Amino acid sequence: MTDTVLHVGGASPYDVVIGRGLAERLPSVLGDSVQRVAFLYAAELSQLAEPVLDVLRPAYDVLALGLPSGEQAKTADVAFECWDALGDAGFTRSDAVVTFGGGATTDVGGFVAATWLRGVRVVHVPTTLLAMVDAAVGGKTGINTAAGKNLVGSFHEPAGVLVDLDTLLTLPREELVAGMGEVVKCGFIADPAILDLVEKDPAAATDPAGDVLPDLVERAIRVKIDVVVADLKETGGAEGHPGREVLNYGHTMAHAIERAEGYTMRHGEAVAIGCCYVAELARLEGHLDDATAARHAAAFRAVGLPTTYDGTAFEDLLAAMRVDKKARGNTLRFVVLDDIARPAVLAGPSEENLRSAYDVMRGEKP
Template sequence: MSENSPQTAPPVRISVAGSAGTEGYDVLIGHQLLGELPGLIGPAAGGPSAAGKGRVAVLHPEALAGTGEAVREDLAEQGYEAIAIQLPNAEEAKTAEVAAYCWKALGQSGFTRTDTVVGVGGGATTDLAGFVAATWLRGVRWIAVPTTVLGMVDAAVGGKTGINTAEGKNLVGAFHPPAGVLCDLAALDSLGEHDYVSGLAEIIKAGFIADPAILDLIEADPQAARSPRYAHTAELIERAIRVKAEVVSSDLKESGLREILNYGHTLAHAIEKNERYNWRHGAAVSVGMVFAAELGRLAGRLDDATADRHRAVLGAVGLPLTYRGDQWPRLLETMRVDKKSRGDLLRFIVLDGLGKPRVLEGPDPAILLAAYGEVSA
């Protein structure tokens, strides 16, 4: 193996600036990154324990039991008092009951403010791990080790943590930035095709709202882009993370600019809830972006070519473009309690052009219905 190979090259480091009294942190993208964990945990993060360096809780989904245990063992060998906490897979982890189970495990382990939570898994795992860290003793250090495309480019970066309720997705949560994010690209090789393609939706979203070069890379060979072995996979992930890092650095708590990251998500979250979270997040976001594009077009904000490009690029990689036409009343009701809504005023992110996201407040109900008609199966 040459010293310039991807497996031995230094990781790409993207900095997320601190704000609102929080510290900044780095997102590392590369291969063989678990050796970076102790440096992120650090002596300052863990007070002395029976094992010497402090306590670390490794939260992982059932599907990654082997990986979670390997991380725990590695930390234990380095002197940390490490425990592993197994979570349900995917969105089933993001419940108050699972969070309470984690709090109990931390309490039984004697977790203090100087100890560290590590979330190893997809976006649901890092959402839950961050929320547990945010709420235990009013906030302890945590590190994200995302293992999916979605986790790397979206969930693990930005400090949003949360769980779902019966009323909707991510309605309970906290802004609690991690101490660092390790995106080991080797983890993507074990992803199933549907999970990998689902993550592409968030990358494509970054292309439409801020970095059109992403769209060009995918459109150059959409079939190849469906695989982590695509020649431009690392670049796509890096570009998407840079988009999010720049936005989050300017607006941690979604008081303005950060809302643009929710492009396509208002309808997407309603679809996910309607499907009892059996739809992949990226699949729902894909439909949500097509809806947002049609909404922008009908509102006179978006040109036809850019609106049509949504269908073309999303469809080319195999993401869904439609949803059940008879579900509009239920979806509309769910969207009324979306985090972006203000009272009875529905708010959507639309495009005024490629790379020009804006807020659309209180659109005419007839336009909303017409836009949904364009994505109805």
């Protein structure tokens, strides 16, 4: 396939390149001034990372730092170890970070780059579907705390993103399916063609060797680019649009579930459940019609994602949602839909409807 280049405008513009076998592009993205590169990678991907390191090592002084798996990487301790390593290696503001891994690697690697010397160049090479369509684009970085997910972080846009679709060929099936949670979400909030492609042929939509999944990846990334260019730092959109908050559709409940599960549930799985929850909440609050609410569960289920959850008491999930970044004081705020691709903000829903939507999430019929 021919490489696709999507431009991200704004104060710090960069390109997202989508293609196959993209490692050779890294030096041109890093630029001529870089001498040292910190290569932050998911440790279990050491073999997959070798071709990338083979490109970097002849051109740069490379510091390779293997990170723990998944959300276990997103801690202050891991970030501190990376800062120590950068200090010992003498990293300066003209040096750079390259991340190689899934969404957690991208988040913590981006955070390390954002905070070292108040910000150094970073290039993301996402290796999971989730990271490709979500974490790698938009400049959000962060780590988790005991209070919740991504509560510590910063905005730090990358110098470039290389979406190498070949990495999906070796991605475990369950991880690829989990990544579809963010893809399908993009269909509901902005691009109905995503839903049409998924519903027409779910098997093709999740085939990393086929032609449909690359189209879905590109469409989902375009959705995110359009949103972040218009509202990089979540200050709000125009004419009632939630702005960048729309990307957190379903995430208020999703993050609460992830916290309750000790971050052992895959993010995309939690997002699928969270989207179904908020669709039911929107239906109860008079925002969304019955058919569109039901379409949520059907679309996520078609690609193999969970749509129900009954592992934690309502009161515990409600308490976790109250520390969500979209909350204002004691008021819970949710991104909801008035229709497909018509997002809005719901502030202060009734506890009765919050609980009723929870009952549906547990598998009880509305």
